[in-house]
Amino acid sequence: MxxxxxxxxxxxxxxxxxxxxxxxxxxxxxxxxxxxxxxxxxxxxxxxxxxxxxxxxxxxxxxxxxxxxxxxxxxxxxxxxxxxxxxxxxxxxxxxxxxxxxxxxxxxxxxxxxxxxxxxxxxxxxxxxxxxxxxxxxxxxxxxxTRMLAPGGSVRAAGVPDEDAPFVDLTASLNRLHAAGRKKTRSSVRVEDLKDDFDRVVAPDVPADEAEETVLxxxxxxxxxxxxxxxxxxxxxxxxxxxxxxxxxxxxxxxxxxxxxxxxxxxxxxxxxxxxxxxxxxxxxxxxxxxxxxxxxxxxxxxxxxxxxxxxxxxxxxxxxxxxxxxxxxxxGRGVTDDNGATASVSPRREELQIELLQEILAQLVHLRGGTGPAGEAVEGRGADRHLVAVHGICRHDSGYSNPWWEALSPHLPAGLRRALSTLGGGRREVLWSDLVTSRSIGAATFAEVSEGNRGDLEYARLKSEIEAVLEDRVERQVMDAAPSGDAGEAPTAARSAGAMALDRQTERALFGIPGLDCVDDFVKYLIDDGVRAEVQGRFREVVVPLLESAGRVDVIAHSWGTVVAYEGLRALDGERTLEGEVGTFFTVGAALSIGPVKRRLRPGDGAKPRCVRTWVNLDAKGDPVGGPLTGRPYAVDHEFLNLHPTDCREILGLVAPACAHSSYFKRGNTAVNRDVFARFLTR
Missing domain, CATH: 3.40.50.1460 (Rossmann fold)
Structure with a gap:
C-alpha cells in the first residue's frame, strides 16, 4: 500500500x-x-x-x-x-x-x-x-x-495546415500584452479597442513556442x-x-x-x-x-x-x-481521530511538520529547565562547532555590516547558541565582496553610450537595462495593485482622479527609492566579467570552505544580490568530497535570484539545491521589489515565507517604500522573521 x-x-x-x-x-x-x-x-x-x-x-x-x-x-x-x-x-x-x-x-x-x-x-x-x-x-x-492565422506562427515553423494551427485566447493574450506593456488598468482590456495588437498575438513574427504574449x-x-x-x-x-x-x-x-x-x-x-x-x-x-x-x-x-x-x-x-x-x-490523506471523535486528514508531510514542531517545543522546555536534555546532553553545547555566515548585497559594505542583523536575531536564540555565535570573526563571519566591484569600471552604463563595435559594452548595457526594467516594473505593478478604481466603464470621479495624482507622486518617489538601483552596474560586472566573478567567489570560499572542512555546522544568511554570490558559491562545492561539515540552513532573503535576467546567467542555472545544504529557506517581504518566490522557478527551495509584513515601514495608499521593505527583515521588531524563521531553523 x-x-x-x-x-x-x-x-x-x-x-x-x-x-x-x-x-x-x-x-x-x-x-x-x-x-x-x-x-x-x-x-x-x-x-x-x-x-x-x-x-x-x-x-x-x-x-x-x-x-x-x-x-x-x-x-x-x-x-x-x-x-x-x-x-x-x-x-x-x-x-x-x-x-x-x-x-x-x-x-x-x-x-x-x-x-x-x-x-x-x-x-x-x-x-x-x-x-x-x-x-x-x-x-x-x-x-x-481565435485560430492562429499564419502557419508560420505555429510551434512547428512549417508543415501545419491552416485547420490544425493553434487556437489563441485573444482576450487573455491582449490583457497580458498590455499588462506587460504597463498599460493595464483595473478594468478589463476590451478587444474591440485593441485591433492594432491583434496581429502581434494571433500572427506573431516568431514561432508560437517563442511568442511570450500569445496565450494558446x-x-x-x-x-x-x-x-x-x-x-x-x-x-x-x-x-x-x-x-x-x-x-x-x-x-x-x-x-x-x-x-x-x-x-x-x-x-x-x-x-x-x-x-x-x-x-x-x-x-x-x-x-x-x-x-x-x-x-x-x-x-x-x-x-x-x-x-x-x-x-x-x-x-x-x-x-x-x-x-x-x-x-x-x-x-x-490518512484519517486520524480528534478529541471529539471526528475524522481529520493528515498527510505524511504534515505529520513531519508536527514532529518538528514538537521537537522545537521540547528543546525550548529543556532550555527553560536548566539546559539539560533527557540523555544528559547540555543544550548549551548546541553552539559547539557552529558558525553563522552573512553575505551582503550590492553597494558598498564595510566590516561589521551584519551587526544589526545579529542584534535583531540574537535575543531569540538559546543562551548557549547565542554565546557561540556572538563574536564577529569567531562564531559569526562575514563575506565582504563589494570592494571587488565598486572599484571596477567596465564601460558603458546605458545603450546611448555604447559603440556598436564594442560587444562587451553592449552586453553590459543590455543586461543592466534588463535588470533595471524588472525592478521598475515590479514597483509599478505594486502601484497598479494599489490604484483606486471603479467598475468597468464608470467615468472617473474627482476622488479617484485625486487618488491617481497622489499615486503618480508616490510612484515617482518609490522608483527613486528602489534598493540598489544606483549600484546595479556593480552587480552587472559580476555577471559579465569572469575575472570579477572568480574574485568574488574566492572571497566566499575563503570564509566558508575552512568552516565546512572542520566538520561543523554552518548556517548562511544571504541578502539581496548576495543570494546569487552565496548560491553560486555553494553550488561550486558540489563536487568537493573533502568537506565534512554541512550548511544546516541556507537563508535567501529578499533574493535577487528571483530576477529573470539574473537567473539566466546563473552558473549553474538548473536551480538545484547545493549538495552541502540540508535546508533551503527563502523569505520575501511585501513591497520588496528585489525578492520574490523561488520554489520551482526553477529552485529546489524547501520552505518559503512570502509577503511578510515589512516591519517599521509606512504604507501610503497601500504602498510600501521599496528600500524600507528590502531592509525590513533585519529590524529588531521583526519577530516574524528573526524569531519565527531565523531562530526556528537555527535551533533545529
Missing amino acids: ADKALLCGVNNYRSISDLRGCLNDVANVKRLLTREFGFAETDVRTLEERKVTKKEVLKGWRWLLKDAGPGDRLVFHFSGHGSYTADEDGDEDDGRDELLCLYDMDWSKPDSYLLDDDIREELTGKLPEGAELTVLLDCCHSGTA VRFVEPPADVRERAAARGGVVRSSLGRSAAGARDDRAGMNHVLLAGCRDTQTSADAYISDDFHGAFSYHLCETARRSGPAVTRPALMTAVRRAILDGGFSQSPQLEPEGAAGQLFG
Missing part, C-alpha cells in the same frame, strides 16, 4: 498543433507531490511526449490502482489538448463525448485518444473502496477562441463532420470528463473521487508564459498556491485562492472543483 501518482504531459504532438507548458506542468506537480505532500519519488510516474499513448496510460492506471487500499492517495494528472467527439451511445446530454488528446491523436483512430467513458470504465470505475483518487485535468473541451488554448477543434454529428445530438455543453457515470447526467454528488479541472465546461484552459517559462495557467497557479498555503489547506479554500490568482494573472478561466465543496486536503 502506498500513495501513488501518474502524471502525463504532451507538448509536441505527432499531427495536431503543439503546446509549450505541459512538460513544465508535469515537473511542477511532481515537485509539489514529493516535496510538500510526502509522495515518494519512486511512486510518482511520469509519461511525456510520445510515451503518452493509450496503451501506456491504461498500463499506468493499472499500476496506480494495484494494491490500493483505504486511505491511500492516488493522483492522475493530464496536461495537454482536450477535445470532443460525437456521443455514439446516448449517455451524454450534450451529444458529446469529451476526450483527452494523446501524443498520436488521430480522429480516425479511437486508440489515439481517451474518452470520458474510458476514464470511468478503466480508472474511476475500478477504484478500490476507501482509496482517495484526485484527478487533475489541465485541458479544455469547448469554449471560444489547450483545445483541438474536431473535424466538420464530428462537429455536425455532435450538434445534431446535443443541447447545452456540459463536460463529463473525469466524472462518474452518473456525472454525465449532473448527479455529481455520487462521485467516488475528486476532480480538479482547469476551467468551466464552456471555457478554455490557457497555455501561457508565466514566471520566465511556459506553463498551464491552472497547473502553475495550483502548485504555487498549494505551496504557499501548505499541505493542511482544504480544497475549497485552495481553489478559491487559485481562481483569484488566475484572474489576477489576466486569464478568464475559472477552475472547477467537483464534487463542489469537496472537503479535505488537496490530495486527501
Whole structure:
C-alpha cells in the first residue's frame, strides 16, 4: 500500500498543433507531490511526449490502482489538448463525448485518444473502496477562441495546415500584452479597442513556442463532420470528463473521487508564459498556491485562492472543483481521530511538520529547565562547532555590516547558541565582496553610450537595462495593485482622479527609492566579467570552505544580490568530497535570484539545491521589489515565507517604500522573521 501518482504531459504532438507548458506542468506537480505532500519519488510516474499513448496510460492506471487500499492517495494528472467527439451511445446530454488528446491523436483512430467513458470504465470505475483518487485535468473541451492565422506562427515553423494551427485566447493574450506593456488598468482590456495588437498575438513574427504574449488554448477543434454529428445530438455543453457515470447526467454528488479541472465546461484552459517559462495557467497557479498555503489547506479554500490568482494573472478561466465543496486536503490523506471523535486528514508531510514542531517545543522546555536534555546532553553545547555566515548585497559594505542583523536575531536564540555565535570573526563571519566591484569600471552604463563595435559594452548595457526594467516594473505593478478604481466603464470621479495624482507622486518617489538601483552596474560586472566573478567567489570560499572542512555546522544568511554570490558559491562545492561539515540552513532573503535576467546567467542555472545544504529557506517581504518566490522557478527551495509584513515601514495608499521593505527583515521588531524563521531553523 502506498500513495501513488501518474502524471502525463504532451507538448509536441505527432499531427495536431503543439503546446509549450505541459512538460513544465508535469515537473511542477511532481515537485509539489514529493516535496510538500510526502509522495515518494519512486511512486510518482511520469509519461511525456510520445510515451503518452493509450496503451501506456491504461498500463499506468493499472499500476496506480494495484494494491490500493483505504486511505491511500492516488493522483492522475493530464496536461495537454482536450477535445470532443460525437456521443455514439446516448449517455451524454450534450451529444458529446469529451476526450483527452494523446501524443498520436488521430480522429480516425479511437486508440489515439481517451474518452470520458474510458476514464470511468478503466480508472474511476475500478477504484478500490476507501482509496482517495484526485484527478487533475489541465485541458479544455469547448469554449471560444481565435485560430492562429499564419502557419508560420505555429510551434512547428512549417508543415501545419491552416485547420490544425493553434487556437489563441485573444482576450487573455491582449490583457497580458498590455499588462506587460504597463498599460493595464483595473478594468478589463476590451478587444474591440485593441485591433492594432491583434496581429502581434494571433500572427506573431516568431514561432508560437517563442511568442511570450500569445496565450494558446489547450483545445483541438474536431473535424466538420464530428462537429455536425455532435450538434445534431446535443443541447447545452456540459463536460463529463473525469466524472462518474452518473456525472454525465449532473448527479455529481455520487462521485467516488475528486476532480480538479482547469476551467468551466464552456471555457478554455490557457497555455501561457508565466514566471520566465511556459506553463498551464491552472497547473502553475495550483502548485504555487498549494505551496504557499501548505499541505493542511482544504480544497475549497485552495481553489478559491487559485481562481483569484488566475484572474489576477489576466486569464478568464475559472477552475472547477467537483464534487463542489469537496472537503479535505488537496490530495486527501490518512484519517486520524480528534478529541471529539471526528475524522481529520493528515498527510505524511504534515505529520513531519508536527514532529518538528514538537521537537522545537521540547528543546525550548529543556532550555527553560536548566539546559539539560533527557540523555544528559547540555543544550548549551548546541553552539559547539557552529558558525553563522552573512553575505551582503550590492553597494558598498564595510566590516561589521551584519551587526544589526545579529542584534535583531540574537535575543531569540538559546543562551548557549547565542554565546557561540556572538563574536564577529569567531562564531559569526562575514563575506565582504563589494570592494571587488565598486572599484571596477567596465564601460558603458546605458545603450546611448555604447559603440556598436564594442560587444562587451553592449552586453553590459543590455543586461543592466534588463535588470533595471524588472525592478521598475515590479514597483509599478505594486502601484497598479494599489490604484483606486471603479467598475468597468464608470467615468472617473474627482476622488479617484485625486487618488491617481497622489499615486503618480508616490510612484515617482518609490522608483527613486528602489534598493540598489544606483549600484546595479556593480552587480552587472559580476555577471559579465569572469575575472570579477572568480574574485568574488574566492572571497566566499575563503570564509566558508575552512568552516565546512572542520566538520561543523554552518548556517548562511544571504541578502539581496548576495543570494546569487552565496548560491553560486555553494553550488561550486558540489563536487568537493573533502568537506565534512554541512550548511544546516541556507537563508535567501529578499533574493535577487528571483530576477529573470539574473537567473539566466546563473552558473549553474538548473536551480538545484547545493549538495552541502540540508535546508533551503527563502523569505520575501511585501513591497520588496528585489525578492520574490523561488520554489520551482526553477529552485529546489524547501520552505518559503512570502509577503511578510515589512516591519517599521509606512504604507501610503497601500504602498510600501521599496528600500524600507528590502531592509525590513533585519529590524529588531521583526519577530516574524528573526524569531519565527531565523531562530526556528537555527535551533533545529
